[in-house]
Amino acid sequence: MAETVKLLGTKGSPFSHRAEVALRLKEVNFEFLHEDLAHKSDMLLRYNPIHKKIPVLVHEEKPIVESLIVVEYVDEAFNGYAILPSDPYERAMARFWARYIDEKVIPAFWMSCWTDEEMQKGFIAQAKETLTTLERQLKGKKFFGGDSIGFVDLAAGMVAFWFGILQEVAGINLLNEEDYPVLCRWADDYCSVEAVKESLLDRKLLVAHFASKKEKIFATKAPVYD
Ligand SMILES: N[C@@H](CCC(=O)N[C@@H](CS)C(=O)NCC(=O)O)C(=O)O
Structure with missing residues (x-):
């Protein structure tokens, strides 16, 4: 069964951008869920209750927050393009x-x-x-x-x-x-x-x-x- 990958973000955010580019480099199929930051969704508040910020990556229902941590996670969790150096x-x-x-x-x-x-x-x-x-x-x-x-x-x-x-x-x-x-x-x-x-x-x-x-x-x- 295909893995479920969702990205809560906004297209205008440079932090969301990091996560989105990482997923695209890895050619991961993902659903982009656009957040209205003026009216944060229950999903955002549930998945990032501490900072209440985007981006949030949700992989198999598990949330990962903070854009640089998301990028590192994507690099480790999916095969393909190497984002971080191996050395x-x-x-x-x-x-x-x-x-x-x-x-x-x-x-x-x-x-x-x-x-x-x-x-x-x-x-x-x-x-x-x-x-x-x-x-x-x-x-x-x-x-x-x-x-x-x-x-x-x-x-x-x-x-x-x-x-x-x-x-x-x-x-x-x-x-x-x-x-x-x-x-x-x-x-x-x-x-x-x-x-x-x-x-x-x-x-x-x-x-x-x-x-x-x-x-x-x-x-x-x-x-x-x-
Ligand atoms: N350190 C965070 C920063 C994320 C961030 O500032 N996101 C902004 C959008 S660009 C946000 O969600 N703002 C809503 C808020 O602060 O309430 C990261 O790297 O993910």
Whole structure:
């Protein structure tokens, strides 16, 4: 009997995106259950009672939450495309960079978009520093994962697709070809990978989504992604 795999997520979420791309790379048949985050489903609250966030992967009725953990689970539970490297040291390095992206790169960029004055200056300085670190890390490679996308590329999907949209809506210009040519080239290559393309929402829809939430996000002044 076929395994049942469900993904609770939204097409606009960079965290859902990680899980979806992992499933697509592995060619797993799955059902995408779209969550309305303004009215969370009973299923989401039941399967992720602690954080109440998407994505949630449900494999044979067992829930797995937190996008990077979901990606690691998908890599281990299904055959096919290797998302993490097999070498233990390389695996540890991939986890290091994925964590760096979650803990440093994304919050600094997000806060640069949604703050102003002195506070924004501080976040912009941090964001530039983290983007420079990523630029250096990527130099000489096609993807963070080498010749094909891997764990760190999935972790950085938000940098590749969402950062351009966020900075457009916020009216700032942090990630650009002049300052980060390697990252920008990588972003184009990443977004051209079939499994990635299939899981990306139309850019215009996302611009409209963040534009409609701009005031609310700005008022939040915290790295809470909605
Ligand atoms: N650390 C989490 C972050 C997930 C996350 O922030 N999801 C957002 C959507 S992009 C969400 O569910 N927000 C709803 C809420 O915070 O109530 C992960 O990597 O899965």
